[in-house]
Amino acid sequence: MIGAEAIIKCLEAEDVKYVFGYPGVAICPFYNSILESDIKTVLVRTEQSAAHAASGLARITGKPGVCAVTSGPGATNIITGVATAYADSIPLIVITGQVKTDLIGSDVFQEADITGAVESFVKYSYLVKKAEDLPRIFKEAFHIASSGRKGPVLIDIPIDVQNDNIKNFKYPESVNLRTYKPTVKGNASQIKKVIKELAKADKPIMCIGGGVQLGQADDEVIKFAEKHNIPMVTTMMGIGTIPTDHPLYFGMVGNNGKPYANKAMNESDCVMMVGARVADRAISQPDLITKDKVLIHIDVDPAEIGKNAVSSIPLVGDCEAIFEDLNKEDFSSDTSKWLKALEGFKKELKIVRKPNKKYVDPQNFIETLTDKLKDDAIYIADVGQNQIFSCAYAKIKKGKFLTSGGMGTMGYSIPASLGAKLAAPKRQVVCVCGDGSFQMSMCELATFVQHGVQAKIIVFNNNFLGMVREYQHYSYKDNYSMVSLDGSPDLEKLVKAYGFDYLRLKTAKGLSEIIDKFLEDKNNCLLEVMIDPMDLVK
Amino acid sequence: MQKKVFQLLANNTSGVLSRISGLFSRRGYNIESITAGVTADPRYTRVTIVTSGDDEVLEQIEKQVAKLVDIKDIKELKPDESVYRELALVKVRCAPDERPSIIAITDIFRGKIVDVATECLIIEITGGIEKIDKFLDLLEGHEILELARTGMAGLSRGIENVTFLP
Numbered sequence: 242m243i244g245a246e247a248i249i250k251c252l253e254a255e256d257v258k259y260v261f262g263y264p265g266v267a268i269c270p271f272y273n274s275i276l277e278s279d280i281k282t283v284l285v286r287t288e289q290s291a292a293h294a295a296s297g298l299a300r301i302t303g304k305p306g307v308c309a310v311t312s313g314p315g316a317t318n319i320i321t322g323v324a325t326a327y328a329d330s331i332p333l334i335v336i337t338g339q340v341k342t343d344l345i346g347s348d349v350f351q352e353a354d355i356t357g358a359v360e361s362f363v364k365y366s367y368l369v370k371k372a373e374d375l376p377r378i379f380k381e382a383f384h385i386a387s388s389g390r391k392g393p394v395l396i397d398i399p400i401d402v403q404n405d406n407i408k409n410f411k412y413p414e415s416v417n418l419r420t421y422k423p424t425v426k427g428n429a430s431q432i433k434k435v436i437k438e439l440a441k442a443d444k445p446i447m448c449i450g451g452g453v454q455l456g457q458a459d460d461e462v463i464k465f466a467e468k469h470n471i472p473m474v475t476t477m478m479g480i481g482t483i484p485t486d487h488p489l490y491f492g493m494v495g496n497n498g499k500p501y502a503n504k505a506m507n508e509s510d511c512v513m514m515v516g517a518r519v520a521d522r523a524i525s526q527p528d529l530i531t532k533d534k535v536l537i538h539i540d541v542d543p544a545e546i547g548k549n550a551v552s553s554i555p556l557v558g559d560c561e562a563i564f565e566d567l568n569k570e571d572f573s574s575d576t577s578k579w580l581k582a583l584e585g586f587k588k589e590l591k592i593v594r595k596p597n598k599k600y601v602d603p604q605n606f607i608e609t610l611t612d613k614l615k616d617d618a619i620y621i622a623d624v625g626q627n628q629i630f631s632c633a634y635a636k637i638k639k640g641k642f643l644t645s646g647g648m649g650t651m652g653y654s655i656p657a658s659l660g661a662k663l664a665a666p667k668r669q670v671v672c673v674c675g676d677g678s679f680q681m682s683m684c685e686l687a688t689f690v691q692h693g694v695q696a697k698i699i700v701f702n703n704n705f706l707g708m709v710r711e712y713q714h715y716s717y718k719d720n721y722s723m724v725s726l727d728g729s730p731d732l733e734k735l736v737k738a739y740g741f742d743y744l745r746l747k748t749a750k751g752l753s754e755i756i757d758k759f760l761e762d763k764n765n766c767l768l769e770v771m772i773d774p775m776d777l778v779k
Numbered sequence: 780m781q782k783k784v785f786q787l788l789a790n791n792t793s794g795v796l797s798r799i800s801g802l803f804s805r806r807g808y809n810i811e812s813i814t815a816g817v818t819a820d821p822r823y824t825r826v827t828i829v830t831s832g833d834d835e836v837l838e839q840i841e842k843q844v845a846k847l848v849d850i851k852d853i854k855e856l857k858p859d860e861s862v863y864r865e866l867a868l869v870k871v872r873c874a875p876d877e878r879p880s881i882i883a884i885t886d887i888f889r890g891k892i893v894d895v896a897t898e899c900l901i902i903e904i905t906g907g908i909e910k911i912d913k914f915l916d917l918l919e920g921h922e923i924l925e926l927a928r929t930g931m932a933g934l935s936r937g938i939e940n941v942t943f944l945p
Contacts, residue, residue, distance in 0.1 A: 365848040543842050543845070
């Protein structure tokens with residue numbers, strides 16, 4: 242057996258169903274051996290999309306997504322996708338081909354020091370030197386990517402290692418990592434302290450981050466909140482953990498969040514941050530969540546605790562394990578007055594938009610769309626105004642809300658929706674992007690067609706890079722620079738060239754019918770929604 | 780700002796030092812000195828890092844380093860509970876008639892003359908950072924041609940803080 246065959250055996254042992262990638266000479270042994278396997282390959286149109294697609298798949302399956310690209314430009318092109326996954330703690334296995342071992346360091350054709358270049362965007366990386374090491378390295382890589390705080394692991398494999406013989410292939414049953422042992426169980430005395438503080442608190446609140454879904458702790462966390470009637474807010478990455486119509490849910494926090502959610506955090510006397518890193522977009526003034534209040538910070542990554550805000554009670558461990566323990570504890574609390582006050586904030590701080598009737602109002606559109614979606618639908622937002630509108634108005638029931646929160650990578654949604662749809666072919670997957678982000682990933686339309694994956698893409702067209710335009714509106718007094726998207730293609734002609742169906746919505750007229758038509762379409766479909774170029778998210 | 784000495788136990792694998800130093804540079808932490816060498820157990824490397832920062836930064840350094848997959852252990856070497864040493868080689872320009880005075884200073888500091896040439900000599904000196912700084916101050920007036928300092932290595936005193944390896 243050669244190294245490349247061993248890699249495939251490793252992926253099969255990890256129950257990998259799809260590999261997203263782009264070939265080149267240095268990864269050819271791998272893509273040759275994979276032909277003998279049931280693992281399906283998906284050829285994307287640019288390497289960055291391979292990482293986003295693997296990330297979309299990982300966020301639905303909960304298991305690492307796998308992508309494989311060639312050396313040099315293939316490897317460097319995937320970095321943005323890897324960094325995007327890293328920022329949101331998404332588990333990926335990134336395989337890169339490399340030039341022959343004895344040529345490494347001599348600047349030969351398509352050579353790049355990818356383990357060096359990607360060091361700050363991966364949880365760990367390997368440069369494989371012997372084919373014999375492959376089984377151990379893959380076992381470790383899958384373990385590292387999917388345990389503790391999850392994240393991408395890159396494995397760089399020179400072409401000669403892929404071609405070398407392995408005598409006795411055996412996929413290890415367990416890992417033996419002397420230096421890597423993430424904490425799972427929460428410290429028992431800290432758990433007691435948490436309960437004590439919550440029992441004392443009059444105005445407790447839970448702020449849910451992306452870590453809850455990553456740790457598959459949704460059910461335990463909601464059970465805890467419901468048992469004690471603790472209101473919940475989320476960060477952007479936490480959206481969808483709690484059904485948006487849940488009576489205890491009070492919206493997304495942050496500078497693009499709901500004012501009443503922020504007020505709820507500020508007024509609370511006991512904030513419980515769960516799987517959230519207190520990043521600047523969510524909590525712009527960390528002092529406010531620590532001043533005159535108890536801050537309980539639960540995270541699997543000890544380095545996140547105290548990084549941006551000093552907590553009163555740090556609690557390190559896996560969210561699910563911690564909430565299982567917290568749910569065993571009993572305490573009585575009466576939050577009815579506090580919940581009433583929060584309902585008051587909600588009414589008092591409700592944002593009333595004044596939409597321009599000449600265009601479609603994104604709020605009206607997103608609310609109607611998400612009302613019509615099935616309970617378990619997957620909504621994928623890109624980056625820009627479309628993301629902020631989506632965060633504010635999408636109603637998520639038992640489905641998922643995916644977006645690039647940490648890195649804010651434009652072009653994420655289309656390839657991520659490809660991966661998500663492959664992971665859950667029976668679920669509705671809807672991708673919402675702007676005309677800027679669409680054009681960053683429009684090459685991937687062919688990927689949907691080639692692999693028979695249904696695409697449902699909504700493009701908010703305002704002929705602007707809306708989020709930057711909005712920033713220039715506020716910060717540069719409408720001196721616009723580099724934000725006009727003049728020259729964009731006719732989307733109808735473009736998508737029809739790929740065999741897509743095309744729908745367009747110019748005003749609110751016929752909104753409901755067109756959305757129905759879009760969702761019922763069995764073919765690939767793109768719906769272009771004309772929105773006000775001068776609209777502001779806030 | 781305060782100075783701290785951290786002692787790390789890391790996997791003795793290729794690239795481990797670059798992972799550690801890369802972490803320091805990308806997060807904007809200071810490295811005043813870093814030394815590394817294999818331990819009695821060849822699977823591990825011991826790294827001593829002298830760094831500085833305010834309390835929050837130093838806490839983050841400890842946590843971020845601990846998070847690296849290749850790090851077994853990180854602990855602070857507190858001055859009163861540890862031994863620190865550094866070695867320096869100093870090449871000083873020295874005419875034959877200047878030799879006695881330089882040798883005298885070297886003796887006081889328990890240094891050694893390890894090479895003598897007609898125009899210069901090399902002194903080897905070991906000690907804490909302050910001792911070496913002080914010694915270099917005393918050489919003032921003599922031209923230091925080349926200086927090589929190893930950076931600090933350290934160990935905690937006693938058996939209490941030893942990390943026993945399986």
